[in-house]
Amino acid sequence: MTLRLGHGQSRSGRRAHAAICSWLVTGHRPSRAVVLVATTALLPVGAGVAYGLWSASGSGDGAGKAQTAQALTVTAGTASPQLYPGATGDAVFDVTNPNAYAVTVDSGTLSSVTATSDAGCGVDQFSLSAGTVASTAIAAGASATVTVAGALTMASTAPDACQGVTVTVSGTLSGTQS
Amino acid sequence: MSAHRLRVMLTGSVALSVALPSAAVGQWAASGDGPGQGRASLLPVPSPVTATCASPSTIQVDWSVTAATPLVVDFVVERSTDDGASWAGLSSVAATSATSYSLIDDPLASGTFTYVYRVTTRNNDWRATSAVSNSRTATVGLLDVTDTCE
Numbered sequence: 001m002t003l004r005l006g007h008g009q010s011r012s013g014r015r016a017h018a019a020i021c022s023w024l025v026t027g028h029r030p031s032r033a034v035v036l037v038a039t040t041a042l043l044p045v046g047a048g049v050a051y052g053l054w055s056a057s058g059s060g061d062g063a064g065k066a067q068t069a070q071a072l073t074v075t076a077g078t079a080s081p082q083l084y085p086g087a088t089g090d091a092v093f094d095v096t097n098p099n100a101y102a103v104t105v106d107s108g109t110l111s112s113v114t115a116t117s118d119a120g121c122g123v124d125q126f127s128l129s130a131g132t133v134a135s136t137a138i139a140a141g142a143s144a145t146v147t148v149a150g151a152l153t154m155a156s157t158a159p160d161a162c163q164g165v166t167v168t169v170s171g172t173l174s175g176t177q178s
Numbered sequence: 179m180s181a182h183r184l185r186v187m188l189t190g191s192v193a194l195s196v197a198l199p200s201a202a203v204g205q206w207a208a209s210g211d212g213p214g215q216g217r218a219s220l221l222p223v224p225s226p227v228t229a230t231c232a233s234p235s236t237i238q239v240d241w242s243v244t245a246a247t248p249l250v251v252d253f254v255v256e257r258s259t260d261d262g263a264s265w266a267g268l269s270s271v272a273a274t275s276a277t278s279y280s281l282i283d284d285p286l287a288s289g290t291f292t293y294v295y296r297v298t299t300r301n302n303d304w305r306a307t308s309a310v311s312n313s314r315t316a317t318v319g320l321l322d323v324t325d326t327c328e
Contacts, residue, residue: 074212083218084249085302091214103208114213126216152216160304167216177206 070098072105072138074173077145081164083126086156091131091148091169097138105146105175106135113152115168120161127153128169137178146173219249221306224297229314231327236284237314239268241297246275254298255281259291262310273299290317 073096082089091110097103110131113123131151138144152167224241232238239255250273256265271279283293295311316327 069206069208072208072210074210074214076213076215079215079217081217081219083216084221085304087219087248089216089218091216093212093214095210097208099208101206103206110214121218148214151214154218156302158218158303162218163304163306164220165218167218169214169216170211171214172209172211174207174209176208 067100072097072103072173072175074171076168077147079166083152083154083162083167085154085158085162088129088150088153091151091171093146093148093171093173094143095136095138095146095173096143097140100140102137102139102178103175104135104137104178105144105173106133107175108133108146108148108171108173110148110151110169110171112170113167114170116162117166118161120159121165123167125155125158125162126167127155129153133173138175221249221299221301221304222247223306224253224299224308227295227297227308227311229293229295229311231314231316232282232284234325234327235286235316235318235322236282237286237293237295237316237327238280238282239295239297239311240278240280241308242278243299244277246273246277249301250299251301252299253279254300255295256298257283257293257295258310259287259293261292261313262294262296265296268295270300286316286318288318288320290315 075094075096077092077094079090079092093108095105108131110128113126113128116123116125129151131148134147134149136144136146148171152169154162222243222245224243227239227241230238230240239257241253243250252273253271255268255271257268258265268283269281271281283295286293292313292315294313296308298305298307314327316325318325
């Protein structure tokens with residue numbers, strides 16, 4: 001078992017820490033002085049735990065240092081040409097994580113097809129399905145491409161004007177700290 | 179405080195210090211709304227399309243695509259005897275896993291004509307038409323011995 005204490009712990013604190021750990025494991029009780037030092041040394045650890053909880057929830061009384069989760073910035077990515085009459089392809093997003101922690105995007109919902117690059121190829125030529133979000137880790141302050149595989153299908157009756165078009169979809173991508 | 183109670187208290191503190199941060203990590207979440215992109219393919223254009231004399235009275239048309247793809251359903255071959263002003267369909271050829279195809283134009287029209295060809299890839303309503311091939315001039319008569327192609 002390892003009990004980690006914070007930086008700046010005194011030498012006596014570290015010794016007490018070792019003695020307490022030994023006691024917890026072996027049952028060999030240390031002196032009262034050692035117990036007192038070790039108990040004091042635990043206080044910063046407890047405070048650290050409490051701070052972490054406030055930060056995680058982003059709320060709480062007096063949590064002046066608490067962080068608030070920032071929304072991911074989602075823009076259109078660059079898809080490879082996969083769609084043709086009757087075929088299914090991917091929807092691609094570029095996602096920026098403005099938070100101070102890494103996020104792994106692993107879920108999403110596509111709501112609609114909003115536009116195509118050719119007026120002769122209407123949005124009604126495409127249908128959406130849930131697809132599969134490729135789990136993608138995005139470092140703090142960084143960007144990455146997130147692909148929702150198999151989310152778009154082109155109608156088998158799509159007109160010739162649909163060749164080579166780009167299709168814009170709207171969606172919501174979600175993730176958790178990683 | 180008895181030694182036993184103190185030991186229990188410290189053990190609990192250690193357990194909390196390990197478990198609570200882990201639980202807190204799972205509560206961080208982030209999401210965002212915005213546009214995504216899909217992209218449609220382009221039918222491959224047959225290239226090159228060439229015409230060669232297969233016999234004094236037949237012309238072979240050859241064409242290829244860069245890669246076999248399920249995108250192409252079939253190829254339509256057309257010929258023109260007025261230098262591309264008008265076109266007449268010859269035949270359709272189903273696409274396979276091959277990248278090279280050919281078709282024999284037989285029979286040619288009676289008389290002397292200069293032939294050019296073009297090939298169109300198709301998938302339902304999609305089309306992609308090649309450039310016009312090189313030309314061949316053939317003379318076909320009632321007697322085979324007088325037929326020529328060059």
